[in-house]
Amino acid sequence: xxxxYQFPLCPFxxxxxxxxxxxxxxxxxxxxxxWEKRDEFIDxxxxxxxPVLVDAERGTVLIxxxxxxxxxxxxxxxxxxxSGTAVNRAEIRRLTIWCDEIFHAEVGEPxxxxxxxxxxxxxxxxxxxxxxxxxxxxxxxxxxxxxxLDHRTWLAGATFSLADLAAAAHISVADxxxxxxxxxxxxxxxxxxxxxxxxxxRPLLSERMEVISPPAHYDKPDF
Amino acid sequence: xxxxYQFPLCPFxxxxxxxxxxxxxxxxxxxxxxWEKRDEFIDxxxxxxxPVLVDAERGTVLIxxxxxxxxxxxxxxxxxxxSGTAVNRAEIRRLTIWCDEIFHAEVGEPxxxxxxxxxxxxxxxxxxxxxxxxxxxxxxxxxxxxxxLDHRTWLAGATFSLADLAAAAHISVADxxxxxxxxxxxxxxxxxxxxxxxxxxRPLLSERMEVISPPAHYDKPDF
Numbered sequence: 174x175x176x177x178y179q180f181p182l183c184p185f186x187x188x189x190x191x192x193x194x195x196x197x198x199x200x201x202x203x204x205x206x207x208w209e210k211r212d213e214f215i216d217x218x219x220x221x222x223x224p225v226l227v228d229a230e231r232g233t234v235l236i237x238x239x240x241x242x243x244x245x246x247x248x249x250x251x252x253x254x255x256s257g258t259a260v261n262r263a264e265i266r267r268l269t270i271w272c273d274e275i276f277h278a279e280v281g282e283p284x285x286x287x288x289x290x291x292x293x294x295x296x297x298x299x300x301x302x303x304x305x306x307x308x309x310x311x312x313x314x315x316x317x318x319x320x321x322l323d324h325r326t327w328l329a330g331a332t333f334s335l336a337d338l339a340a341a342a343h344i345s346v347a348d349x350x351x352x353x354x355x356x357x358x359x360x361x362x363x364x365x366x367x368x369x370x371x372x373x374x375r376p377l378l379s380e381r382m383e384v385i386s387p388p389a390h391y392d393k394p395d396f
Numbered sequence: 397x398x399x400x401y402q403f404p405l406c407p408f409x410x411x412x413x414x415x416x417x418x419x420x421x422x423x424x425x426x427x428x429x430x431w432e433k434r435d436e437f438i439d440x441x442x443x444x445x446x447p448v449l450v451d452a453e454r455g456t457v458l459i460x461x462x463x464x465x466x467x468x469x470x471x472x473x474x475x476x477x478x479s480g481t482a483v484n485r486a487e488i489r490r491l492t493i494w495c496d497e498i499f500h501a502e503v504g505e506p507x508x509x510x511x512x513x514x515x516x517x518x519x520x521x522x523x524x525x526x527x528x529x530x531x532x533x534x535x536x537x538x539x540x541x542x543x544x545l546d547h548r549t550w551l552a553g554a555t556f557s558l559a560d561l562a563a564a565a566h567i568s569v570a571d572x573x574x575x576x577x578x579x580x581x582x583x584x585x586x587x588x589x590x591x592x593x594x595x596x597x598r599p600l601l602s603e604r605m606e607v608i609s610p611p612a613h614y615d616k617p618d619f
Contacts, residue, residue, distance in 0.1 A: 220494060220498050235483075235486050235490075237489065237493045239462065239493055240487075240493060241486070243486070243489055247485065259470045260458075262466070263463045263464070263466070266460065266463035266466055267459045267460045267463045270462055275443050
């Protein structure tokens with residue numbers, strides 16, 4: 174049985190969980206708070222980051238969400254999420270990286286730092302300016318997703334893919350932390366509403382991170 | 397003919413160039429300075445980052461170095477660089493991401509910001525404290541590479557792989573900018589010396605970035 178080391182608001186772990194769910198792969202959750210820098214976790218992953226996917230029986234340790242997703246894609250035929258021509262696959266990977274790096278750096282990471290890490294670790298109040306800047310950046314990045322969804326059925330093209338899972342994972346964390354202003358983003362809102370209704374997404378939406386409550390609309394498919 | 401949008405000290409472009417070189421794929425260089433935020437380049441890649449690999453005749457535009465490397469690996473059989481079992485491939489990808497994210501964030505990015513961007517764009521002097529911190533971080537990260545090379549022939553295992561190309565690309569940029577103290581890193585130094593001697597690496601080592609000179613040892617395979 175796979176064990177996934179993660180915490181509820183880790184967007185990279187959410188991406189892997191959505192992929193595991195879509196592919197129908199069973200797994201157990203292991204709670205890991207990377208900011209605690211637990212020795213045993215650093216031994217497992219010297220970079221100290223979640224997610225890590227472990228099969229203790231086989232001695233398999235998979236690290237870095239992108240490497241984990243590629244592994245699952247290569248080893249499980251069901252529900253292919255990096256499919257199509259080589260050019261299609263490059264576009265799926267481009268947008269997945271866009272979510273993991275650009276969206277995360279400009280929106281997810283500052284929201285997590287201000288509203289989660291400061292509260293849980295440093296017992297500090299969030300910086301209002303940093304929150305405003307993250308929401309403003311999120312607004313611009315959601316415009317880009319609106320643009321893509323104006324021209325395509327799914328984010329990377331005609332097919333549902335890892336790019337959709339990655340975007341939903343990152344948006345869900347920012348949304349939980351009150352970082353998404355949905356006004357004026359009808360295309361992305363409609364697409365996200367569909368994602369929220371998928372069986373792979375339901376368990377994530379019902380989870381809560383200690384101390385921090387999401388806004389009322391967070392887990393509603395119609396919002 | 398492929399055209400690669402890049403600048404000489406972009407580590408992600410260097411990784412792609414090493415892979416193109418190893419696979420024997422011809423390409424032209426197009427100089428792009430992403431900090432200029434040129435409109436035509438933003439049209440090509442909304443994220444505004446190098447490298448971008450373009451085949452104008454076929455209308456193919458490939459964005460994000462990880463997506464480009466996977467594309468080249470999928471479409472060109474020669475010199476496979478993400479090979480072996482699914483677990484081997486996951487390890488190659490983990491270490492490639494480790495270089496692209498951890499090494500870059502802690503060493504490459506601060507070295508580039510302090511010694512390149514500040515000089516070329518802001519006409520400022522580097523911050524000595526930031527440089528010291530990057531070199532200190534580099535020392536710790538090179539210890540990890542030493543450890544890997546104590547146990548393995550190549551970084552990701554028994555086979556020369558994309559992880560070696562990625563590490564060489566990132567180290568070469570930090571080394572150009574005077575950010576690597578090689579003392580005490582005999583394993584990594586021996587490995588890097590072998591990398592520097594490869595035909596794929598020679599063209600990169602002979603290039604210079606305007607205004608900025610590398611240290612004397614930079615392009616010498618024996619250093």
